[in-house]
Amino acid sequence: MAVPKKKTSHQKQHQRRAHWKAEAQEIGTCANCAAPKRSHTACGGCGYYRGRPARLKDAVI
Numbered sequence: 001m002a003v004p005k006k007k008t009s010h011q012k013q014h015q016r017r018a019h020w021k022a023e024a025q026e027i028g029t030c031a032n033c034a035a036p037k038r039s040h041t042a043c044g045g046c047g048y049y050r051g052r053p054a055r056l057k058d059a060v061i
């Protein structure tokens, strides 16, 4: 296994991690109620996902 010859300095460590940051979440709109919602998740307001009810308590059978 390759072993580092020198201990990484705090400055180098911080320089490397300076580009490591969280990105903003994708926000879309619900096709059913047009409310803003996160992509690839059921709508928080109406519970619909891709035009169909996705939450059991909202399902009308």
Ligand SMILES: [Zn+2]
Pocket (backbone or CB within 6 Å): 030, 031, 032, 033, 034, 035, 043, 044, 045, 046, 047, 048
């Ligand atoms: Zn909705």
